[in-house]
Amino acid sequence: MRKLAAGNWKMNGNAAALSEVTALLSAHPDPTCEMLLCPPATLIAQMNWAARNSALRIGGQDCHAKAAGAHTGDISAAMLKDAGATYVILGHSERRADHGESDEEVRTKAEAALDAGLIAIVCVGETELQRDAGQTLAVVGAQLKASVPDAVTAENVVIAYEPVWAIGTGRTPTLDEIAEVHAFLRAELAARIGDQATGVRLLYGGSVKPSNAAEIFALANVDGALVGGASLKAADFGAIVAALSA
Ligand code: PGA
Secondary structure, eight states, X not given: OOOEEEEEOOSOOOGGGHHHHHHHHHHOSSOSSEEEEEOOGGGHHHHHHHTTTSSEEEEESOOBSSSSSSOTTOOBHHHXXXXXXXXXXXXXHHHHXXXXXXXXXXXXXXXXXXXXXXXXXXXXXXXXXHHHTTOHHHHHHHHHHHHSOTTOOTTTEEEEEOOGGGTTTSOOOOHHXXXXXXXXXXXXXXXXXXXXXXXXXXXXXXXXXXXXHHHHHTSTXXXXXXXXXXXXXXXXXXXXXXXXXX
């Protein structure tokens, strides 16, 4: 399986920030891992152009469940694809919290993404309260079950485990805690789709940075990362790409 270094720019970046893409590609023209950046929708087409003929893939951060229609302000999976995206992040905890997205809604969006030929990166993760209450596996298990479409294969879906309390905080679970959740996710997928589960990429996300990337990537069942803050700068994201390619 090819590992995946995915960057989520969130609501950051404008045309001037595309210089980071140029810098990233000149430092890492041909990494062994797959390299993906998900900029704001306004930058997808321009970033796709900046990354033409390169190893960098482009993704969206959300899509609507419908293919087209009267949904002011929304973007369909087919539109992301048309702009040059090959991936879309779905069910990020910020979407779940800020827009009240339920597991069912995330699954419907993921189905739309698959229909449009995009690879869906489906995010799951517990809050700090849930972890403290010992509910982590129950929470991520339920999210996985209800958010991931039945058509899941190793090729069309990536799962990102992102503890909500680790996102943007500089705090991460212990290595044992990450390994425990990833092993659990693998087992749950295996119960659902059998041998295919070994090929589904399981990303860890939440305060991944150059200084902790290597030890996280050395864990079993960690097949890459979903990186927020550290994906904005070519030097930081490049160091994470290098750690994953090592
Ligand atoms: P962070 O964000 O790397 O800034 O913690 C991760 C994410 O939200 O995907």
